[in-house]
Structures are given as structure tokens and as C-alpha cells.
Amino acid sequence: MSPTARPSALRAVRVEKRFGHVPALRGVDLELRPGALVAILGPNGAGKTTVLRVLAGLVRPSAGRVEFPGAPRDRRLARAHVGYVGHATFLYPALTARENLVFAARLHGVADPARRAGELLVEEGLEAVADRPAGTFSRGMAQRLALARGRVHDPAFLLLDEPWSGLDPRWAARLGERLAELRQAGRGLAVVTHDVGRAAEVADSFVLLSGGRVAATLPGPSEPEALEAVLRESAAA
Amino acid sequence: MNVFRAILWKDLLTEWRRRERVLSMLVFTLLLVVIFHFALPGGAGPANRAAAPGLLWAATLFASILGLGRSLSPELENDALSGLALVPGDRGYVLLGKATATWLILLAVEGVLAGLFLALFEISIGARAGALLAVLGLGTGGIASIGTLLASLSSRSRFGEVLLPLLLFPLLVPILIAAADATAAILAGDPPSSGSVRLLVVIDVVYLVVSFVSFEYVLEE
């Protein structure tokens, strides 16, 4: 089940989502392109996590749609091109780190699950603890394992929700490098974060969400100070 | 199919590591046998041989609640269920994998329970052991598929442990009737009636299709 034609973009088109009667998203347009990293910023309750879960196919939009131009028309198959790392780790505490990755690799039909799991364990510096149950991991180790899990099938588009949470400075820096590598390899990335400084380091465009709407889009790289100013402006508006 | 195999492997590995479902169900069914013994005039022995098939399936139904209630808990701990919802292709295979693991675990418990019943009620089935196993497998198929579906509803509701038997038992009554009917025939030395076997097959197919198709709607928010 190798991914057929990789999509040329991952796009949310006028996406709306209501939970009960409360609108979480009120018509969001967002596009991820290969080799680009979009940082999604905004205050609590702006709809950042929801928009990521809609793009991942975990939340069904109440209106609007998610498009994968160039991918198979079947939305269920297009999920093969998306990786998602959320607030929760998606890990099984009873399984070892290696088993967790082998399982995720098998789920996604990766050709050699054991080898892929080994590679990722080395990359995330977890080879020494690879055969310990994931339930014994510290928050930071679990987060690194979750990051490895999210890209086990080398997706064309990777969606990360607060990926730095729990990481110490060394591994936080490594994550920044990893994101740059993935961009160079032509992967499209979206990162939701509160951390304007980190966002400014890694992203080449910015989307500011507020009240379920795109309040501002900054198409180019930006300094943290400039970003903060725009954020304050959009919050005041 | 990748998804199905991966989840089957993962669930059986988890069960092998912790053995919590098999052990809790086994101890519970043994307890039920003791309770049946004291509840029946004449006890759980040859005097009540006619009640054995129905009691066997009643014990299976009660035990299945324990196994099914726990089947979804590893998926909820770190929201692993969302991880499963990310799989490409039909999400029904997620249910199929989990239901098959539960089916095998339930069958292991039922095997022990059936052996115990044969010994206590002094029934020798000899060459009909294969037929009994087939009926156990058929009856348990429907329990595992619709049970996994309903456990995925109840485990994400309040009072899930209370809710699951209330949701599940009314849907298991036809299985109880057909499986007990077929089992009674086998224990009496006859071939099971074609009506009961056919009904078991129909129930399995209906429940499998309903569970497979509607699991998509259980997963997607």
C-alpha cells in the first residue's frame, strides 16, 4: 500500500466547525505546500488545535472541505500522506518504545517496520531505552517518541501541535533542526504553538487565528517582535 | 489488511504482557460456576445436565462484559484511538482487528469453561469436540464484533461500565438463544439443528457488517 501520487498541497477551504452550537472555526482557509513550514499562532480558544485536527482528518468539518490536490480522490486513502502529533502521545504504556513504533509503522503499511523503528529511535536518541515500556518514560522522552511515531510513514505533510512541550533545551533545538531537514526534503509542515520565538526560528510563513477566523497571514519570514506586534493588534481588534 | 494485522498483533501482545483480561474473565467464570452450583437445586452436576448449555452461554455473556469493557481502555489512555483514526483506508479494519483479538481471548476463556462444564456435568462429547468449538466460535463472533462497537461507545460515556451491559445484553439475546440451542444438541449427542447454526451465521454477518460500517462514525468527531 505504498503512497501513490503525493499531493501537491494540503488545503483547508472555508472550513467551519461547530461543537454543539459554539463555532470553533468560522471559515478558515489554509494551505500547506511541500518544503514550507506554516506556524499557526493565536490565543487560547482561537481554533488552532481544531484546524490541525480537521487537516489530519480527525475532525469532520461542519462546512467547507479539505483538499489534497494531486492525491487519490478517496479521502480515506489520502490520509496516508498526513502525519499528526497532537497533545496526547498516542502511545501504549504497556508496549516498549520500539514496539510502539513498529506498531505504528505496520498500521501505515511501512515496508520494513523494524528497520524504520530502529532508525527513528536513533534519530530521537531513544535507542538506549528502546526496549523499556513507554509507560515508564518521562514527559520529554514520551514527546520524542510521539514525534517519531507521527512521522513513521514519512508523510508528505506533517502536522505538529505544540511539539516543543516537555522537551529540554537540547532536544528542543534538535527538533528545530529536524524540522529544517524535513522542509529541505520537500515535506510540508504546520506547527501550532504559543511560542512566538520558536515559531519565528523555524517557520517561513505565519497564520494568526483569532475567534475561529484567520486574523492575519504573514507570507514571509518574520522577527518575533514583529509577530508579537501583529498578535497584539489582532487580539485588540 | 495492514491495519487489521497490526492491531491484532498489538492487542494480543498487550494481553500477553498483562494478561489482565484473560485472568479476570477466567476467575469470574469460575466464580459463576460456583454461584450456579449453589443456586441450582441439585447443584452443578449431572442432575442439571439439561441446564448446562444455557448456563455455559450465560457465563460467557457475563464474562464477555469484563473482557469488552477493558478492550478499549488502552486506546483511551493517551488518546491512542485518535492515532488509530489516522490510518489510511477504511477505519472498519481498526474494529475488525480489535474484535478479532477479543474473539480469540474470549474463545480461550470459553475453552477452559467448556472443559469444566463437561467435567462437572459428566458429559462426554468425544468426536463432537470440533462441533462444540465451531459453535463457540460462531456464537462468540457476534459477541466480539457488536461488543467492541458498543464498548467504543460506552467507554467514552459517563458510567461506561454500567452502560455497557445495558447496551449489549439486549443485542446478545438472539446469540444466547441460538448458541444454547446448538450447544444443547451437541451435548445431547445430536448434530445441531440447521436453524440454530444458520441463525448464528446470519447474526455474525449482520453484526459484523453493522460494526464495520458504523465504526467510522464512532471515530470521527
Place this chain on the structure above:
Amino acid sequence: MQGPPADPIARAARRALPATGIVLAGLTVVYAWVVWNAPPDRVQGVIQKILYVHPPLAFAAYLGFLITGVAGALYLVRRDDAYDRLASAAAEVGVLFATLMLITGPIWARGTWGRWWSWDLRLTLTLLLWFVYVAYLLLRTFTEGSERIARFAAVYGIAGLAVIPLNYFAVQLSQGSIHPENLERGSLGPGMGLPFLLGVLTTLTAFLFLLALRVDVGELRARARARLERAWARGEAA
């Protein structure tokens, strides 16, 4: 109070309310009069008049459960809350009628066969179905989030519909029916046809009236809830 409902199902329900209410009132008077004056059964006596109540209640209950299953399936396809409100209304009214049927059944059985409960085919089937739809209502109570309630309930409602034929064949496998055979052939005794027909009509009208009422209340409640939640959301934003 708040203007007409937005969705067609609730609009139809509100429009049906006065009509079904008036028809129901009229039918009830005629029905009661006809049943009162119907000749008592030679064998069973007065108790036989439950015939004019009991089977019609069952028809209405099954109609309710059918609507619940179909409306639930439509909700999953269209994701329109109106279908969910119809499904839950039909389940509530269906449970009410099934409960009445399960109460009148034993009274009839006691008077005719001398025992309260006979595990007769159709009573048992309705009892099993009653459990399914009580569980359906409990699932709705214990689940959180209106969208999740609708989704989970729809899945269970469809499973509940699938179990009806399975239960039928299973209970038939376990026993024969002791229900009056003449009923199965549809030949009622002399003088029984009109009151029975009126019973069916009155019960179905009562069913429709209550269903429309319940749908209307559900829609009003949803609108009130929407206003409340929007007010909360504004409060949070401010």
C-alpha cells in the same frame, strides 16, 4: 414565542400539532364509545376488549423504533441535527407505547390464559426491544456533547433496528407462540372489526401527536440551548 422553526421536520411537526390534536380528541370519544358498546367475547368476557388497545400499542411502538433507526441513519449521512431530534423523539414515544403494551399484555394474559407472563413470542420480542430503546435513551443521557450524543445514538439505533429480525427468528427457535391464531389470519370475530380499526387509528394518531409535540419541544430546547451557548461564548471572549 420564538418564531417558526428553521428545519422542515420541526416545521411539519408544529403544523401537525393542532390537526392531530383535534383528530385525536374526536377519535378518542368515538373509539371509547364503540369499545364500550362492542359485544363482550363469548369465551373471554370483558377482558377481551384489551384487544382494541394492546396490538395497536405494539404497532405504534414498532413504528417509533423504525423511525429512530432510519432517522439515525439519515443523521449520519446528512449530519443535520433535525434528524437526531426526530430519532430521539421517536425513541421516547416508542418506549412509552411499548411500556403500555407490556403492561396491557400481562393483564390480558392473566384474564385469558390465567398467567401473568407466558414468554409468548411477541410479548418477549417487545420486551427485548423495550430494553434496546431504554438503553438507547440511557446512552443519550450518559454521553457528553450534543454532536457525540447524536452520533453514538444513531449507531446504536441502527444496531437496535438490525436486532429486531434476529430476535424474531431466535425467539421463534426457542418456542412457539400461544397468541390467538385468529389474529394471525386477520379474521376478527363478528363486531370486532370496527373497534379494532378505531383502536389502530386512535393509537397511531396519539403516536403522531406525541411525536410532533416531542419534536417541537426538542427543537425549542435546541434553540434555547444555542442562544445560551452563544452567550457563554461571547462572555468568554469579552
